[in-house]
Amino acid sequence: MSDTAMPQQAYDLAGPKDYFALLKPRVMSLVIFTAFVGMALAPGALNPVLAAVSLLAIAVGAGASGALNMWWDADIDAVMARTVSRPIPSGRVPRSEAAAFGGFLSLLSVFLLALASNYLAAGLLAFTIFFYVVIYSMWLKRSTPQNIVIGGAAGALPPVVGWAAMSGTAPLEAWVLFAIIFLWTPPHFWALALYKRGDYERAGVPMMPVVKGEASTRKQIFAYALILAASGVAPFFIDMAGLFYLSVSAVLGACFVWLSWKVLRADEGEQGPAKKLFGFSILYLFGLFAALLVERLASFYV
Numbered sequence: 001m002s003d004t005a006m007p008q009q010a011y012d013l014a015g016p017k018d019y020f021a022l023l024k025p026r027v028m029s030l031v032i033f034t035a036f037v038g039m040a041l042a043p044g045a046l047n048p049v050l051a052a053v054s055l056l057a058i059a060v061g062a063g064a065s066g067a068l069n070m071w072w073d074a075d076i077d078a079v080m081a082r083t084v085s086r087p088i089p090s091g092r093v094p095r096s097e098a099a100a101f102g103g104f105l106s107l108l109s110v111f112l113l114a115l116a117s118n119y120l121a122a123g124l125l126a127f128t129i130f131f132y133v134v135i136y137s138m139w140l141k142r143s144t145p146q147n148i149v150i151g152g153a154a155g156a157l158p159p160v161v162g163w164a165a166m167s168g169t170a171p172l173e174a175w176v177l178f179a180i181i182f183l184w185t186p187p188h189f190w191a192l193a194l195y196k197r198g199d200y201e202r203a204g205v206p207m208m209p210v211v212k213g214e215a216s217t218r219k220q221i222f223a224y225a226l227i228l229a230a231s232g233v234a235p236f237f238i239d240m241a242g243l244f245y246l247s248v249s250a251v252l253g254a255c256f257v258w259l260s261w262k263v264l265r266a267d268e269g270e271q272g273p274a275k276k277l278f279g280f281s282i283l284y285l286f287g288l289f290a291a292l293l294v295e296r297l298a299s300f301y302v
C-alpha cells in the first residue's frame with residue numbers, strides 16, 4: 001500500500017503512547033508469556049541475565065512485527081471500526097515512521113537474541129517476524145480465507161523460539177507447544193471474525209465468515225476445537241507434563257469444546273456464543289501454559 005492511499009494528516013500529536021500502541025501490547029503480552037513458558041520448560045541453564053535479555057529480545061521482536069503489520073495494513077485498519085483509532089489511521093503516526101520503527105526494532109531484537117543466546121533462536125525469531133509480516137500480512141491475509149490457518153504458524157512459534165534460546169535446540173516438546181497454538185488460532189480468530197464480519201467485509205479482507213459464510217465457519221470452529229482439546233492433553237502423554245497439567249488441560253479443553261458447540265448451535269446472526277468463545281480462547285491458552293509453568297516451578301521444590 002502506498003503512502004498516497006492514506007489521507008493527508010497533520011502528524012504533530014504522536015507521543016510515546018502511540019509508539020507503544022504500535023507494538024500491539026495486549027495481544028503480544030500472551031505471545032511473550034508463551035515464549036517465557038517455552039524458556040522455562042527447556043532443559044539447560046542459561047545465565048539468568050542472558051535469559052532475561054533473551055526474553056526482552058523476543059518481546060521487542062514480537063512488538064516490532066506488530067508495528068510492521070500496522071504499517072502494511074494501515075489501509076485496512078482505516079476502514080474497520082475495531083482498528084480505526086490505531087496510531088496510523090488516526091493520523092498520529094506517519095506510516096513511514098511506523099515502518100522505520102518496526103524495521104529497526106526487528107533488526108535490534110534479532111541481533112540482541114543472537115548475542116544473548118544463540119543463532120538458532122535468533123534465526124527462528126527472524127523467521128517468525130518474516131512469516132507474520134511478509135507471509136501473513138503482505139500475502140495471505142488479503143488473498144485466502146485460510147490466511148489465519150497458515151499465518152497462525154507465526155503466532156505459534158514463540159515458545160519454540162524461547163525453547164531454542166534456552167537450550168540451543170528445538171525438540172519435539174517445543175513443537176507440541178507450537179501445535180497447540182497453531183490449532184488454537186483458527187477458533188480464537190474465527191470466533192471474533194463471526195461478530196466482526198461487517199468490518200472485514202467493508203475492508204475486503206477474505207476472512208472465513210466473509211467468504212464461506214457463518215454456518216461453514218461455525219462447523220470449522222467446532223472441528224478445530226475437538227482437535228485442539230485432544231492436542232491440549234498431549235504434553236501429558238509424551239511425559240512432558242504431569243497429572244496436574246492433565247487435569248487442567250482436560251477441563252479447559254472440555255470447556256472449549258462446550259463453548260464451540262454453543263457457537264455451532266447458535267442462530268444465524270446470534271453473536272453472544274462467539275463473543276464468549278473468543279474471550280474464553282484467551283483464558284484457555286493462558287491457563288494451559290500457566291499450568292505447564294506451575295508444574296515446572298513445582299518440580300524445583302518437590
Ligand code: HEM
Pocket residue numbers: 026027028030031034082148151152155156181185188189192282285
Ligand atoms: C494469525 C494469528 C492470530 C490472529 C489473526 C489473531 C487475531 C486477533 C484479533 C483480530 C484480535 C482482536 C484485537 C483487537 O481487539 O484489536 C485478537 C485479540 C487477542 N489475541 Fe489474537 N490473533 C492471532 C494469534 C494470537 C496469538 C498467537 C496470541 C497469543 C499467544 C493471541 C492473543 C490474543 C489476545 C491476548 C487478544 C486480546 C487482546 C485484547 O484484549 O485487546 N492471538 N487476536
Ligand SMILES: CC(C)=CCC/C(C)=C/CC/C(C)=C/COP(=O)(O)OP(=O)(O)O
Pocket residue numbers: 024027031058061062063065069073083125128129132141154155156158
Ligand atoms: C516473536 C514474534 C515475532 C511474535 C509474533 C507473534 C504473532 C505473529 C502474533 C500474531 C498475533 C496477531 C496480533 C494477529 C493479528 O492478526 P491481524 O494482524 O490480522 O489483526 P489486526 O486486524 O488486529 O491487525
